[in-house]
Amino acid sequence: MAKQDFLKDFSKELTDMEGIGTSSTPPRYWYSTGNFVLNKVVSGSFYKGIPQGRITNLAGPSGAGKSFVAANVVRAAQQAGAMILVVDSENALDDEFMRKIGVDTKRDDYVYTDVVTINDVAKVVSRFLKGYKDSFGNDDKAPQALVLIDSLDMLITETEQEHYDKGVQKGDQGQKNKQLKQMLRTFLQDVKRLNVSMIVTSQVYKNQDVLNGEGVWIVGDAVKYSASQIVLLSKLKLKDKEANVAIGIRMKCEGYKTRFTKPFQTVVIEVPYDTGMDPYSGLLETAVDMGIVEKKGSRYALTGKDQTWYSKDIEQYAESILLAGEAQANAFLKAQTDDADADETTETPEETAARRKAKLKK
Secondary structure, three states: OOHHHHHHHHHHHHHOOOOOOOOOOOOOOEEOOOOHHHHHHHHOOOOOOEEOOOEEEEEOOOOOOHHHHHHHHHHHHHHOOOEEEEEEOOOOOOHHHHHHHOOOOOOOOEEEEEOOEHHHHHHHHHHHHHHHHHHHOOOOOOOOEEEEEEOOOOOEOHHHHHHHHOOOOOOOOOHHHHHHHHHHHHHHHHHOOOOEEEEEEEOEEEOOOOOOOOOOEEEOHHHHOOOOEEEEEEEEEEEOOOOOOEEEEEEEEEEEEOOOOOOOOEEEEEEEOOOOOOOOOOHHHHHHHOOOEEEEOOEEEEOOOOOOEOHHHHHHHHHHHHHHHHHOOOOOOOOOOOHHHOOOOOOOHHHHHHHHHHHHHO
């Protein structure tokens, strides 16, 4: 038997096996994060962002903007006509917060659930995905859906719940991490063939090892392996230059784990408290680093062009910048932050060591 005949017969057998897929396809669609340069470090394109059929983890310390970014993705998904399931364990995604960002919480295809335990999440999401498969299957024309779980770290195990009900404060011998890992693995197997995207948020903690990158953020094992991509968010202060007071945050965003572009790219975007996500924040700095825009005194110009403009006018030139940026698919983005920003750091251990050694040589 020729190898072509063998493979043809084998492929036919595979199609008859229940639960076995025979095609490998890229994401059918993407949802924007609400910011062009954040899209770039996550997906490799200014125009993409969060993919279909994968789990995306937004990781970071408290107050870094995880729920904020997640809500912006919900808005984008809703604008694309997707069904939304919000699973909230920490009351961070109340209707008032979501509406401020532009999410319509009154739509019939928007469902909010309040959960406490890991088992609660498993029940809610598995029932949603089972109902979706029963109703629509994995047809690429099936309705789009987005599932958001915020946050994994606030969830407790059934054992912890039982201890609490008895008035006992007692650990669960490491079961929480195991249960989260198992839950996310099963979710991934479900969503990978469906028109469903999933976002989960989680906390990070700082490495305490002085000899191996002390102070570097550590992402938990529960999400590290199931998530197709992990975006590490950390906050830097955004100050009013005149009043010298905090008016929001500067968010440092790192593609900690990626499947669609080079990992460890970073950008910094501004998130003022009173205006929310600006889609163009960070774009000008990125364009200068990429050589798409050049600075001429206090003004800017597209490289090779004579016309100059102020940074506030970037929206008028954004499309030209984005198209030029898309042509540089292999460009590596690296945000420049000084040590004053480094109290909330996403440096790798190698970068931390290099920075400290450079200081000692001065």
